[in-house]
Amino acid sequence: MKNEIARREFLTAGILAGLAAGCGRANPFAPEDETVKASGEKVKLLSVDGEIIEVDKAFLKPVPDLPQVSNAAARVGIEGKSFVMVIDLSRCKNLKKCQSACNHMHQIHPGQNWIKVHPMQDAEMTASYWQPTTCMHCDEPPCVKVCPVDATFKRKDGIVLIDSDRCIGCRFCMAACPYSTRVFNWEEPGVPEPVATQHYSCETSVPQKIGTVGKCDFCPDMVRKGELPHCVSACPNGVFFFGDMNEDSVTNGTDTFRFTELVKDKAGYRLMEDLGTKPRVYYLPPVNRNFPFEAGLENEKQKS
Amino acid sequence: MKTSTLHLPDQIANDLLPQRFGRRGMIWTALLVTICLIGAFAYYRQTTKGLVVTSMRDYVSWGIYISNFVFFVAISLVGSLITAVLRLANVHWSTPLTRIAEIIAVSAIVFASIIIIVDMGRPERFYHLFLYARLQSPIMWDVIVIGTYFFISLLLLYFPLLPDIKILLSKKEQSPLWLQKIYRFLGSFWKGTKQQFKISEKAINILCITIIPVAFCIHTVTSWLFATTYRPGWDSTNFGAYFISGAFLVGAGGVVVAMYVFRRYYHLEKYITEMHFEKMGRVVVLLALLYLYFNINEYLIPAFKMKKPEESHLTNLFAGEFAPVFWFAILVGMIIPIVILLFKKGRKPLPMFIVGIMVVIGAWFKRYLIVTPTLLHPFLPMHDAPETYYHYFPSWEEWAIAIGSLAGALLVITFFVRIFPIIPIHETITEDENAA
Numbered sequence: 068m069k070n071e072i073a074r075r076e077f078l079t080a081g082i083l084a085g086l087a088a089g090c091g092r093a094n095p096f097a098p099e100d101e102t103v104k105a106s107g108e109k110v111k112l113l114s115v116d117g118e119i120i121e122v123d124k125a126f127l128k129p130v131p132d133l134p135q136v137s138n139a140a141a142r143v144g145i146e147g148k149s150f151v152m153v154i155d156l157s158r159c160k161n162l163k164k165c166q167s168a169c170n171h172m173h174q175i176h177p178g179q180n181w182i183k184v185h186p187m188q189d190a191e192m193t194a195s196y197w198q199p200t201t202c203m204h205c206d207e208p209p210c211v212k213v214c215p216v217d218a219t220f221k222r223k224d225g226i227v228l229i230d231s232d233r234c235i236g237c238r239f240c241m242a243a244c245p246y247s248t249r250v251f252n253w254e255e256p257g258v259p260e261p262v263a264t265q266h267y268s269c270e271t272s273v274p275q276k277i278g279t280v281g282k283c284d285f286c287p288d289m290v291r292k293g294e295l296p297h298c299v300s301a302c303p304n305g306v307f308f309f310g311d312m313n314e315d316s317v318t319n320g321t322d323t324f325r326f327t328e329l330v331k332d333k334a335g336y337r338l339m340e341d342l343g344t345k346p347r348v349y350y351l352p353p354v355n356r357n358f359p360f361e362a363g364l365e366n367e368k369q370k371s
Numbered sequence: 372m373k374t375s376t377l378h379l380p381d382q383i384a385n386d387l388l389p390q391r392f393g394r395r396g397m398i399w400t401a402l403l404v405t406i407c408l409i410g411a412f413a414y415y416r417q418t419t420k421g422l423v424v425t426s427m428r429d430y431v432s433w434g435i436y437i438s439n440f441v442f443f444v445a446i447s448l449v450g451s452l453i454t455a456v457l458r459l460a461n462v463h464w465s466t467p468l469t470r471i472a473e474i475i476a477v478s479a480i481v482f483a484s485i486i487i488i489v490d491m492g493r494p495e496r497f498y499h500l501f502l503y504a505r506l507q508s509p510i511m512w513d514v515i516v517i518g519t520y521f522f523i524s525l526l527l528l529y530f531p532l533l534p535d536i537k538i539l540l541s542k543k544e545q546s547p548l549w550l551q552k553i554y555r556f557l558g559s560f561w562k563g564t565k566q567q568f569k570i571s572e573k574a575i576n577i578l579c580i581t582i583i584p585v586a587f588c589i590h591t592v593t594s595w596l597f598a599t600t601y602r603p604g605w606d607s608t609n610f611g612a613y614f615i616s617g618a619f620l621v622g623a624g625g626v627v628v629a630m631y632v633f634r635r636y637y638h639l640e641k642y643i644t645e646m647h648f649e650k651m652g653r654v655v656v657l658l659a660l661l662y663l664y665f666n667i668n669e670y671l672i673p674a675f676k677m678k679k680p681e682e683s684h685l686t687n688l689f690a691g692e693f694a695p696v697f698w699f700a701i702l703v704g705m706i707i708p709i710v711i712l713l714f715k716k717g718r719k720p721l722p723m724f725i726v727g728i729m730v731v732i733g734a735w736f737k738r739y740l741i742v743t744p745t746l747l748h749p750f751l752p753m754h755d756a757p758e759t760y761y762h763y764f765p766s767w768e769e770w771a772i773a774i775g776s777l778a779g780a781l782l783v784i785t786f787f788v789r790i791f792p793i794i795p796i797h798e799t800i801t802e803d804e805n806a807a
Contacts, residue, residue, distance in 0.1 A: 183755035215510035216503040235499050236492015239510055241432040245601040247749040251432060254423035277421045278492030342601050
């Protein structure tokens with residue numbers, strides 16, 4: 068946790084440094100308020116010129132709460148997009164980097180996970196494999212069907228989101244979801260102060276709100292910035308591919324494939340096809356694997 | 372009713388007037404109030420700390436609040452059975468039981484609504500249900516039909532009460548001033564003219580006809596809260612009929628218990644006779660057989676196939692963690708009552724009372740079994756969650772609130788009996804005259 072906070076401070080300061088450089092002020096870190104005393108603890112920052120500068124920790128200012136897209140826009144989605152994910156089971160080693168990145172970036176309550184990595188074995192004689200699960204962002208979402216207040220909804224770009232400002236906490240969506248992907252904020256989420264006071268948006272899903280449901284959101288805030296969802300960029304083995312079906316391409320950050328060819332060539336499939344939920348998450352079967360199943364067991368033990 | 376033809380209308384009225392609480396009545400009321408207050412304190416804790424005070428977690432996201440809700444909705448169906456179905460079928464013996472059934476229905480439906488709000492993570496956003504209502508959600512259907520059922524039941528309680536209120540007002544010396552005020556407020560416009568009786572009769576008939584489909588709707592829709600999902604144990608086309616048959620059974624059981632208690636406590640032996648127990652016994656045994664039939668459909672047919680998702684759920688019920696509760700609910704809630712009631716001696720007041728209690732308790736646990744075990748067997752194995760998420764046993768707050776709501780429903784009935792005659796005076800007099 069300490070590490071994470073330091074990271075955020077670093078980013079915060081970096082943004083401020085950038086803003087300040089643009090304004091052309093001499094020293095962006097000079098305290099406006101004379102009462103601020105230097106703490107003596109220095110933080111290293113990267114300036115826009117590429118230089119490393121040292122700034123006293125006491126002079127750092129919190130990043131301003133930048134306005135998000137409006138609720139109406141967040142409910143419609145990103146024009147012309149049709150997001151899709153491919154999870155390559157032959158690459159997964161149960162490192163759970165996806166999970167920890169997701170948990171951190173969405174400030175999920177400790178112990179709960181939006182991404183789960185299941186040890187799976189389909190039949191007694193078949194091989195075991197690691198299966199990460201996210202929200203399937205179904206095209207026939209059972210959760211959306213049952214929500215009485217339109218708190219969870221399907222966007223034009225295919226993403227299923229939750230509006231925690233509207234959710235009444237009836238948990239019908241949790242009962243309806245066959246993938247058990249949804250989690251509930253049973254208590255006040257213990258998020259640090261700068262996050263807790265941040266403006267809520269259903270695109271960031273931050274901060275989580277007590278008495279409401281949460282789940283994987285495909286990180287639409289990142290996608291809007293042209294970046295990949297956190298799980299995709301956090302996975303060192305390139306398990307997750309994210310992309311746009313209209314462009315017919317998916318990428319894990321390193322490799323990019325034509326989506327249709329990839330799922331055809333590698334015999335992609337979706338979970339519980341027989342239920343008719345039409346998920347947007349495709350799986351590639353665990354063949355020609357990069358790691359043996361046992362390689363992931365160690366991480367499993369550490370977790371439990 | 373043959374024996375009571377000897378009585379004058381005035382004596383009937385005096386027999387049936389609401390009475391002050393005796394010592395036992397006071398203890399009973401104090402006990403219920405205490406239980407309610409403990410429940411209210413538990414709910415206060417829940418509102419301040421969140422649903423974390425319950426034992427519900429991400430896998431078992433519905434617990435005894437929801438099963439208690441289903442129980443309340445179920446027991447409330449009896450109002451429509453005794454009042455409407457039997458009335459429309461021209462059955463007269465049930466007249467003294469109509470008000471008992473109707474007040475059970477009203478208080479149960481009130482507490483069903485309360486307990487569902489208790490279950491909400493954000494009860495202060497209740498108005499969102501109206502502001503952002505989406506009609507395709509079964510919860511909206513439930514809001515609509517439960518609201519409708521509540522109003523029809525309330526009217527079915529109120530209209531037949533009007534002639535009785537006139538009688539109560541005519542006996543000023545028997546009731547304190549505050550009661551007189553209530554009576555005047557509720558029924559001073561009722562003069563008992565022919566015209567008024569005609570309108571009232573017509574209104575009651577219309578309500579009796581409309582309440583039957585609405586009653587079917589409330590419990591069918593409640594069953595759909597489960598049956599519209601994919602989960603093994605809930606994904607069943609049998610659910611609507613299964614729920615309704617169970618609802619009639621528990622409601623009839625509840626009426627039998629109430630009959631016995633009121634008869635003993637208020638010495639109503641002349642009005643609630645052994646004949647009534649005999650007849651209600653037949654009704655209960657029929658309903659228990661019907662419910663057993665739907666249970667066989669619900670459990671044995673999937674068990675014959677043992678599809679993979681159903682297998683762990685069913686074996687868990689039949690022989691696993693939930694087996695004791697499951698067999699308790701089946702045996703105590705259905706089979707033993709059927710066996711007892713098939714005998715004439717079993718349909719006497721005391722055995723009937725015991726059977727009624729068995730049916731109601733069995734039904735409460737049956738609702739628990741419908742809700743919780745299913746949630747412990749999701750399609751994808753439970754994983755990557757804290758250890759406590761893999762089990763469910765209600766916390767003390769959940770017990771306190773659930774039991775508090777049951778006590779609250781009993782309290783409403785208790786106060787009602789203090790204020791109004793539990794056996795319709797006017798109708799009893801009329802039937803008495805007709806019989807003579």
